[in-house]
Amino acid sequence: MNWINTVVRPKIRSILNRREAPENLWIKCPVTGEMVFHRDLENNQFVVPNSEFHMRLNATQRFGFLFDDGDYSLLELPEASMDPLKFRDTKRYVDRMRDARAKTGKQDSVSVAQGTVEGLLLTAAVQDFTFLGGSLGMAAGEALITGMLRAVEDKTPFVLFTASGGARMQEGILSLMQMPRTTVAVQALREAGLPYILVLTDPTTGGVTASYAMLGDIHLAEPGALIGFAGQRVIEQTIREKLPEGFQRAEYLKEHGMVDMVVHRHDLPSTIARLCRFFTNTDTPEPKEAPVPMADLVEEEPVEAVEEAPVAAQAADPAETVAAEDEPKATDEAAEETSNNKG
Known part of the structure; x- marks a missing residue:
């Protein structure tokens, strides 16, 4: 055993x-x-x-990488009707929403926050692809409109990070209605003279691309991001042609003028801040001087005292000095004259 x-x-x-x-x-x-x-x-x-x-990033990660020191405040967003159509496919829409909220900790696919980027206050919205594919529904539309109107109220630039598969089919026409509604909110930004900057991330497709995602003052994109309306396979079946390599990728769209810049994720905050300062005519903040460490402060050695000449010597009459310098010359001339007389 x-x-x-x-x-x-x-x-x-x-x-x-x-x-x-x-x-x-x-x-x-x-x-x-x-x-x-x-x-x-x-x-x-x-x-x-x-x-x-x-x-891909979720909204919390995106905000943390964007704002200075990861410090920002989320905006309170209005609630929308959960399931007005009582939609059901293989699963009830209410159950899908409940599962998505439990998985992501978010109420819907769009989050809006305010914070500073290189000291410049701005309003930013993020579409979270982990929440039902970042789809556009009533709640997401209300969130975008709220963020844009808040930017108008606070006179801040508005930055939107898109990541979506398009309109949310479970909400039908109510979802499609968010496309013109958000377009009207974009117009409010333009009338207020505020910059509207788009950052297209992977993927940005469907009704989102057909509305507010292509209405920005400038369009940035992350490298390799998929950007388009319909999928590549659907397009090939429709036109019966083979599409070129890299079709609908950020680099391809930049070459064909649909995207202004392809920016590495590490460079996004500085690029966004530079664009916002350009559009708002704001000066670049001067860098703060770092305090000098106490260890670098070296005490200067005391200077040794130097004895000064007597005041009386310093106050000698300049005329007397000149006369004293001329005396040897006069003596020499007298001696020479006496020698000549003897001769």
């Missing part, structure tokens, strides 16, 4: 006490298949170091 105590029991204990590794400890790069440690990826703003592939 000794082998039970020495072999079997320790194995059973090791199995029972074994801790499973977290599922997201290692993340696979979709481009190269490389396994990247989650913490290293997070420290690099979820950009794979070797392939530079930009992974």
